[in-house]
Amino acid sequence: xxxxxxxxxxxxxxxxxxxxxxxxxxxxxxxxxxxxxxxxxxxxxxxxxxxxxxxxxxxxxxxxxxxxxxxxxxxxxxxxxxxxxxxxxxxxxxxxxxxxxxxxxxxxxxxxxxxxxxxxxxxx
Amino acid sequence: xxxxxxxxxxxxxxxxxxxxxxxxxxxxxxxxxxxxxxxxxxxxxxxxxxxxxxxxxxxxxxxxxxxxxxxxxxxxxxxxxxxxxxxxxxxxxxxxxxxxxxxxxxxxxxxxxxxxxxxxxxxx
DNA sequence: CCGCTGGTTCGACATATGTCAACATAGATG
DNA sequence: CATCTATGTTGACATATGTCGAACCAGCGG
Numbered sequence: 052x053x054x055x056x057x058x059x060x061x062x063x064x065x066x067x068x069x070x071x072x073x074x075x076x077x078x079x080x081x082x083x084x085x086x087x088x089x090x091x092x093x094x095x096x097x098x099x100x101x102x103x104x105x106x107x108x109x110x111x112x113x114x115x116x117x118x119x120x121x122x123x124x125x126x127x128x129x130x131x132x133x134x135x136x137x138x139x140x141x142x143x144x145x146x147x148x149x150x151x152x153x154x155x156x157x158x159x160x161x162x163x164x165x166x167x168x169x170x171x172x173x174x175x
Numbered sequence: 176x177x178x179x180x181x182x183x184x185x186x187x188x189x190x191x192x193x194x195x196x197x198x199x200x201x202x203x204x205x206x207x208x209x210x211x212x213x214x215x216x217x218x219x220x221x222x223x224x225x226x227x228x229x230x231x232x233x234x235x236x237x238x239x240x241x242x243x244x245x246x247x248x249x250x251x252x253x254x255x256x257x258x259x260x261x262x263x264x265x266x267x268x269x270x271x272x273x274x275x276x277x278x279x280x281x282x283x284x285x286x287x288x289x290x291x292x293x294x295x296x297x298x299x
Numbered sequence: 300c301c302g303c304t305g306g307t308t309c310g311a312c313a314t315a316t317g318t319c320a321a322c323a324t325a326g327a328t329g
Numbered sequence: 330c331a332t333c334t335a336t337g338t339t340g341a342c343a344t345a346t347g348t349c350g351a352a353c354c355a356g357c358g359g
Contacts (some may be wrong), residue, residue: 074273076237076285080229085222093220097317098209101216105204113200117336121297124206129318131337150326151336161292169289188312222345253348255307274305274356 057080
């Protein structure tokens with residue numbers, strides 16, 4: 052049960068995903084919408100997680116082995132802990148391939164968060 | 176010293192502001208960049224704050240009186256506390272006009288955060 | 300000047316969070 | 330199987346965070 056989890060900000064709709072919420076500027080968010088969206092912002096609200104996320108996102112092919120990105124100044128268990136958080140927030144997925152575990156970003160989530168901030172734009 | 180504070184994600188450059196960091200996907204963020212950007216994400220990482228922010232951002236003219244937005248299910252001191260946090264994060268500015276205090280969004284900050292997520296796009 | 304209404308600040312407190320060391324697990328390799 | 334490397338999980342702990350009630354400050358209307 053690693054990647055089977057539902058992505059908080061998005062909801063599967065058969066073959067794709069749809070954003071959870073309208074742009075912040077469109078109308079006041081409801082409590083539920085805020086709850087959902089805040090989970091993602093919160094996940095990126097830690098410097099270490101942000102670096103990890105950026106490292107994965109900017110890595111070749113949008114995926115990276117833990118061993119490639121764990122140089123962020125905290126202990127290995129802490130890295131693991133943060134990666135888990137990012138996964139739970141729906142920002143990353145992980146897959147084990149042999150010895151190493153690879154994390155990759157969910158591109159549509161990035162686009163959805165972007166839309167949340169700046170409104171409708173070319174994305175996804 | 177209410178609005179004189181420097182905006183974390185942006186830096187004044189004479190007449191405008193420039194983004195603090197490149198898009199997340201461009202390259203791994205440095206520790207400093209992450210520290211800066213995480214502050215903003217963190218500010219939006221609470222449901223109540225997100226609702227307050229959205230309420231201000233979606234309000235007419237991009238500004239709202241506290242009295243207009245304080246219906247988010249927490250006590251009034253808590254609202255004030257969260258608005259302060261948003262202000263400290265550089266997402267809002269406040270101004271007192273007579274009896275009421277008005278909060279408004281910093282539009283360029285929204286655009287900057289959007290760019291951080293989705294890369295260079297039509298913004299601002 | 301007094302009280303009223305809108306907002307902020309303070310103090311207290313329960314809970315969440317980030318961190319590490321120690322232990323556990325998964326493959327690879329001898 | 331023994332063991333080594335790469336990751337994840339657990340338990341403990343210090344600190345940060347969200348929340349409230351009470352006290353406090355700012356205009357406004359008598």
